[in-house]
Amino acid sequence: MFEFQVIESSSAGNCAFFNYNGNCALIDAGIGIRKIEKFLSSRNMGLSDIKAVFITHEHSDHCKGLQSFYKYPHIEVFANIPTAEAIKSSVPRTKQLNWKCFRTGDIFDFMGLSINPFSIPHDTSDAVGYFFCAGSLHAVWLTDLGKVTTLAASMARQAEVLVLESNFCPQMLDASDRPYKLKSRIKGSQGHLSNEDAINLLSTLDPQKVRKIYLAHISRECNSLSKIGELISTLPDTLRDSIEIVSPVEGLSSVFRIE
Ligand SMILES: [Zn+2]
Numbered sequence: 001m002f003e004f005q006v007i008e009s010s011s012a013g014n015c016a017f018f019n020y021n022g023n024c025a026l027i028d029a030g031i032g033i034r035k036i037e038k039f040l041s042s043r044n045m046g047l048s049d050i051k052a053v054f055i056t057h058e059h060s061d062h063c064k065g066l067q068s069f070y071k072y073p074h075i076e077v078f079a080n081i082p083t084a085e086a087i088k089s090s091v092p093r094t095k096q097l098n099w100k101c102f103r104t105g106d107i108f109d110f111m112g113l114s115i116n117p118f119s120i121p122h123d124t125s126d127a128v129g130y131f132f133c134a135g136s137l138h139a140v141w142l143t144d145l146g147k148v149t150t151l152a153a154s155m156a157r158q159a160e161v162l163v164l165e166s167n168f169c170p171q172m173l174d175a176s177d178r179p180y181k182l183k184s185r186i187k188g189s190q191g192h193l194s195n196e197d198a199i200n201l202l203s204t205l206d207p208q209k210v211r212k213i214y215l216a217h218i219s220r221e222c223n224s225l226s227k228i229g230e231l232i233s234t235l236p237d238t239l240r241d242s243i244e245i246v247s248p249v250e251g252l253s254s255v256f257r258i259e
């Protein structure tokens with residue numbers, strides 16, 4: 001059994017939950033611990049039921065909740081060494097966490113999953129996407145990348161379940177009153193994916209393979225759900241039907257579940 005749900009995703013905070021045969025884990029912890037606990041209690045669970053958290057990179061919208069995890073030393077915190085060191089140096093309390101450091105690109109097994117943390121271009125020490133192989137099901141987490149590399153595209157094409165960043169609308173970003181430097185950073189090859197970048201990648205996926213696509217990490221100020229909707233309408237029906245836009249305001253996505 002594999003079950004997946006985004007708890008929240010936007011430029012303000014990112015966290016997702018999955019359950020593989022009764023083993024529960026989080027991807028990123030970029031929201032407050034109370035929100036995580038509220039989500040878990042809606043499932044009659046608590047953080048004591050979470051075995052691991054897989055961190056993508058050290059930006060606070062992906063790890064700010066981690067500072068409270070010291071109360072739960074059983075939770076294994078997976079990250080590569082540069083990311084773990086960056087988090088520990090900026091938030092000293094996280095030094096106490098139960099860190100499990102991997103090397104980007106080294107595949108490892110955990111909770112019956114085969115996990116491949118792969119490199120993505122983002123302006124942090126060593127950002128990763130995650131490729132989770134759960135038996136015959138492949139789930140990929142792909143947010144916070146400035147461009148779709150050959151590696152990232154090949155990971156996405158192998159996924160039945162894909163979480164893909166669709167961060168900004170270029171026109172809305174240009175028209176916003178954000179400083180020029182920040183606009184350049186977001187649009188740069190180590191920044192974030194635009195709606196067009198995301199849709200271009202989706203158009204290369206095999207609609208017969210994909211079961212569920214979550215478009216996530218959507219900017220609240222520089223994107224709109226209707227703009228994304230317009231672009232999605234250009235995709236083939238079979239692919240379009242599997243896409244869900246994760247609202248950057250409401251957060252919680254639907255549940256994907258397979259027995
Ligand atoms: Zn982010």
Ligand SMILES: [Zn+2]
Pocket residue numbers: 057059122144
């Ligand atoms: Zn980031």
